[in-house]
Amino acid sequence: MDGVHRFTCYSSFRELSSLVYGDQTSNSCIVSSIEFDKDNAFVAVAGVAKKIKVFNYSTVINSTGFTNHFPVQEMVCTAKLSSLSYNPYFKSTLASSDYEGCVCVWDTHTGTKVSRLQEHEKRVWSVVYSPSDPNLFASGSDDCSVKLWRPTQMHSCFSWQRLHCQVPPKQSLLPCLRLSWEREQFVLCVQQTHQQTHA
Numbered sequence: 686m687d688g689v690h691r692f693t694c695y696s697s698f699r700e701l702s703s704l705v706y707g708d709q710t711s712n713s714c715i716v717s718s719i720e721f722d723k724d725n726a727f728v729a730v731a732g733v734a735k736k737i738k739v740f741n742y743s744t745v746i747n748s749t750g751f752t753n754h755f756p757v758q759e760m761v762c763t764a765k766l767s768s769l770s771y772n773p774y775f776k777s778t779l780a781s782s783d784y785e786g787c788v789c790v791w792d793t794h795t796g797t798k799v800s801r802l803q804e805h806e807k808r809v810w811s812v813v814y815s816p817s818d819p820n821l822f823a824s825g826s827d828d829c830s831v832k833l834w835r836p837t838q839m840h841s842c843f844s845w846q847r848l849h850c851q852v853p854p855k856q857s858l859l860p861c862l863r864l865s866w867e868r869e870q871f872v873l874c875v876q877q878t879h880q881q882t883h884a
Contacts, residue, residue: 698732700744700754704754706812707734720769722776722793727757729779729793731766736779739793758796759788768812774819788824802834804841811864825864 705713716732721742726744730739738756745754745779764783772778777794786805789798807827815821825831 690744702726702754704730704740704745706730706732706736706738717765717767718769720771720779722779723773724773724776726773726776729769729771730779731762731769733765735762736760737762737766737769737779737791737793740788754757758793760791760793760796760798763787763879767808767810770822771820772814772819773816780812780814780822782812782824784808786814786826786828788832800836800839802839802841804832804844805830813864823864831864 689818704761705714706716714732714734718816719727720729720732721727722729726742727739729737729739730743739758739760740754741757746795748754752768756836762781762783764785764787766781766783767827768782772780777792778799779791779793781789786807786809788802788809790800790802791797792799802824805824805826809822809824809826811825814824815823816840820835820837821833822836823831823833829846831845833843835842
């Protein structure tokens with residue numbers, strides 16, 4: 686079971702470790718996304734500091750006392766980051782989305798940007814790889830669209846434009862806040878508000 690539901694059987698949690706995302710000279714320390722790679726060996730952290738920091742999970746958890754953990758890789762971006770998604774098949778492939786409508790694919794092993802995809806007109810809130818197809822991922826944006834991407838193509842392979850919602854007394858456009866794939870089927874769920882989810 687995914688999400689918060691699997692944790693409801695626990696009555697308390699204990700902190701194993703903590704990470705510092707922002708720079709000590711900056712107030713930009715808001716974390717917007719934390720993502721584990723396919724083997725849970727590395728954890729990537731991103732946010733408004735315009736950086737993706739990749740940490741060795743075992744090193745972070747097994748350190749004793751207060752330790753200032755240093756990332757094994759740090760990638761600098763041009764805009765505030767909103768979401769991360771590791772490819773479930775290729776360990777070092779990570780997708781990111783940002784506040785300027787850009788989706789990027791990164792090689793976390795080398796720290797290099799593999800591709801930069803810019804078709805959204807506004808902030809991209811969510812990016813997520815398909816659990817069943819290693820060469821497919823989706824992005825959802827404030828421009829009320831969801832796009833499907835293939836890493837070998839520089840343009841989206843499919844796009845749902847202008848997702849509408851009937852809000853009394855008029856119809857209005859709603860942004861795409863969160864995307865998630867159903868594991869057993871090729872179904873993409875799109876959350877537009879806290880109350881509405883479409884499949």
